[in-house]
Amino acid sequence: MKTMYVYILTNYKNTVLYVGVTGDLVQRIWQHKNKVVKSFSSRYNLEKLVYYEIYADAETAIKREKTLKLFRRQKKLDLITQYNPLWRDLYDDICK
Numbered sequence: 001m002k003t004m005y006v007y008i009l010t011n012y013k014n015t016v017l018y019v020g021v022t023g024d025l026v027q028r029i030w031q032h033k034n035k036v037v038k039s040f041s042s043r044y045n046l047e048k049l050v051y052y053e054i055y056a057d058a059e060t061a062i063k064r065e066k067t068l069k070l071f072r073r074q075k076k077l078d079l080i081t082q083y084n085p086l087w088r089d090l091y092d093d094i095c096k
Contacts, residue, residue, distance in 0.1 A: 001056055005021065011045045018040060
């Protein structure tokens with residue numbers, strides 16, 4: 001079993017949201033921040049990690065990612081605000 005993460009990124013104006021899943025959260029967020037791959041997140045400057053969840057297996061994490069992607073925007077905003085009221089970038093926290 002591998003630890004998996006479901007995460008939400010935004011830009012610094014908090015106007016665009018991106019939901020993703022990964023097995024290495026630190027590396028994946030670093031890739032987003034450094035625009036390693038030309039993608040939706042690089043196009044919209046989505047570099048700020050505002051939310052994440054930890055899962056013990058890939059199947060559950062992928063299921064949760066798909067569920068979050070179906071959430072209406074307001075439900076995602078509420079989830080982020082409940083977990084991270086100041087909408088801080090959590091990247092430095094996970095690098096410790």
